Amino acid sequence: MLRIPFISCLCAILFVLTVLPEQARAHRVNIFAVVENGMVRVDCYYSKSRRVKDGKVAVLDAATGATLLSGVTDAEGNWSFPVPEAARAVGHDLKLVLEAGEGHRAEWIVEAKEFAAVSTASASAPATVKEVPAAPSEAGGASPSATSLAAVPSVSRVELEAVVEQAVERALESRLAPIRRMLTEEREKGPGLTEIVGGVGWIIGLFGMAAWARSRR
Amino acid sequence: MHISEGVLSAPVLAGGVLLAAAGTAVGLRRLDYDRLMTVAVLAAAFFVGSLIHVPIGPVSAHLVLNGLLGAILGWAAFPAILVALALQAVLFQYGGLTALGVNTFNMAFPAVLCHFLFRPLLARGGRSAGVGGFCCGFCGVLLAAVLTAASLAATDEGFLTAAKVLLAGHIPVMAAEGVVTALTVGFLSRTRPEMLRFGRTG
Numbered sequence: 001m002l003r004i005p006f007i008s009c010l011c012a013i014l015f016v017l018t019v020l021p022e023q024a025r026a027h028r029v030n031i032f033a034v035v036e037n038g039m040v041r042v043d044c045y046y047s048k049s050r051r052v053k054d055g056k057v058a059v060l061d062a063a064t065g066a067t068l069l070s071g072v073t074d075a076e077g078n079w080s081f082p083v084p085e086a087a088r089a090v091g092h093d094l095k096l097v098l099e100a101g102e103g104h105r106a107e108w109i110v111e112a113k114e115f116a117a118v119s120t121a122s123a124s125a126p127a128t129v130k131e132v133p134a135a136p137s138e139a140g141g142a143s144p145s146a147t148s149l150a151a152v153p154s155v156s157r158v159e160l161e162a163v164v165e166q167a168v169e170r171a172l173e174s175r176l177a178p179i180r181r182m183l184t185e186e187r188e189k190g191p192g193l194t195e196i197v198g199g200v201g202w203i204i205g206l207f208g209m210a211a212w213a214r215s216r217r
Numbered sequence: 218m219h220i221s222e223g224v225l226s227a228p229v230l231a232g233g234v235l236l237a238a239a240g241t242a243v244g245l246r247r248l249d250y251d252r253l254m255t256v257a258v259l260a261a262a263f264f265v266g267s268l269i270h271v272p273i274g275p276v277s278a279h280l281v282l283n284g285l286l287g288a289i290l291g292w293a294a295f296p297a298i299l300v301a302l303a304l305q306a307v308l309f310q311y312g313g314l315t316a317l318g319v320n321t322f323n324m325a326f327p328a329v330l331c332h333f334l335f336r337p338l339l340a341r342g343g344r345s346a347g348v349g350g351f352c353c354g355f356c357g358v359l360l361a362a363v364l365t366a367a368s369l370a371a372t373d374e375g376f377l378t379a380a381k382v383l384l385a386g387h388i389p390v391m392a393a394e395g396v397v398t399a400l401t402v403g404f405l406s407r408t409r410p411e412m413l414r415f416g417r418t419g
Contacts, residue, residue: 028219028310102383103220103316103369191268195308200261202304207257214250 029104030187031057033096034180035083035114037169043184044077044098044106051077055100059084062093062109073098083115091116218281218365218383219267219305220320222313226371233319233368237299240325244295252293255412259286260297264304267311280390284357285398287328288339288350289405289413294328295321319368327360339402339413346406346413347399354398358391359384 029052032043040059044052052073059069059081068084087094094110225233248256266282286294299321305311312320331353338349366380405412 028221028312097223099224099374101374102218102379102386103224103365103372105221105224107223191309196265196268199264199304199308203257203261203264203300206300207253207260211250211253214253 029055029098029100029106031096031098031106031108032184032187033108033110035110038083038115039080040083040094040096040110040115041080042073042078042096042098042108044073044079044100046100046104051075052098052100053077055098058097058099060095060097061087061090062095063090064092068094087112088115218320218324218361218387219302219312220316220323220365220368222315224313224372225316225319225368229368229371230315230319233316233322235318237295237318237321237325240292240295240322240329241299244292244297247292248296256290256293256297259290260301262286263298264301267305267309280394280397281324281358281361282394282397283324283328283361284331284354284394285350285401286325287330287332287357288335288353288398288402290328291332292329294332295325298325298328323364323368324361326364327357330360331357339406342406342410347403350399350402351395353402354394354396355391357398358387358394362387 028046030045032045034041042057044055044057046052053075055073055077057071057073057079058067059071060067068086069081071079071081073079084094091112093112094115096108096110098106098108100106263282263286266280269280283294283298286297290297299317302312302320302324303314303317306314306317306320334356335349335352338345338352340346341349362383363380366376366383369379370376372379402413
């Protein structure tokens with residue numbers, strides 16, 4: 001049978017193709033969103049190097065399905081919007097739907113607890129303020145900057161809280177940035193060798209089963 | 218080319234399922250079981266082909282290879298493409314599972330059409346086979362783009378916008394597919410002409 005060379009030739013091509021995809025890019029669209037300071041930052045991409053330009057993003061109330069907001073991504077595939085008060089008030093999740101055209105569509109859920117934390121922090125601010133200044137004044141004895149704080153009693157609790165909040169935010173952001181980048185990279189990875197080889201295996205297996213079933217007739 | 222979950226309306230999805238089922242049934246009935254391995258290998262090639270991107274200018278689109286499957290398999294392209302697309306949907310999340318019928322028909326029907334359109338050229342062998350192969354590869358993608366745009370006609374994107382974007386984006390792919398298919402078919406017609414089996418209905 002001369003079919004063997006043909007099949008082995010195709011198999012060789014397949015092998016080369018499976019080695020290549022390391023730099024190949026996925027052709028599905030992705031959407032990813034994080035809540036930062038009451039803003040939802042949306043990131044839309046096909047792959048690491050291909051962003052979704054002018055993609056339509058609709059913000060829906062995940063519980064009722066009502067459209068709250070909609071927007072268009074910029075050249076970098078980004079768009080951001082303030083957390084809609086309607087969703088925050090009732091504590092519903094937000095569903096982001098990206099329509100990138102050509103039948104490409106993706107969804108992302110922003111859970112209510114992601115933005116609820118921000119709102120409760122500001123809502124309960126007056127209550128927590130009483131305790132917040134206690135820590136700086138205790139630590140204040142040791143650090144020289146605290147003397148200036150003590151010397152200037154006019155720094156209000158609200159201002160102080162804002163400063164601390166900002167500092168914590170900055171510190172967290174710098175600590176979390178690499179982890180966030182890692183997560184994003186993980187999501188941006190196209191199909192790996194495992195999926196590709198697995199899929200080819202499935203195909204051979206399925207057709208093998210068909211051939212086997214046929215041979216028993 | 219892979220239409221995602223939740224884009225199309227129920228009637229379009231149902232129509233796609235029906236057409237794909239009909240095509241697959243015909244494909245299976247006409248399938249010569251001695252050629253099962255060829256179908257499997259080509260299904261695998263189609264499965265992997267979508268990972269090969271052709272970057273030309275700002276656009277990059279992946280190979281489709283439906284023209285190649287059509288040229289060699291004829292009606293059997295339907296089951297081959299169905300299996301490959303189902304696995305792409307499950308493993309790569311390319312295209313939605315509910316849109317599987319529509320996606321299968323959009324890619325397999327042009328394959329079958331090209332098979333019958335260019336069969337005379339392919340059967341002649343030699344340089345004509347190469348030309349026929351190029352036409353299969355080129356028109357396979359072209360028609361698939363048109364069918365995909367037609368599927369999107371009922372969405373708010375509309376047929377014309379979708380067709381423009383899809384066709385413009387796939388011009389490099391059409392050329393690449395034409396060359397790949399021409400080379401493969403040319404090679405086959407020289408070394409294994411009976412692989413192309415044009416005497417039968419395919």
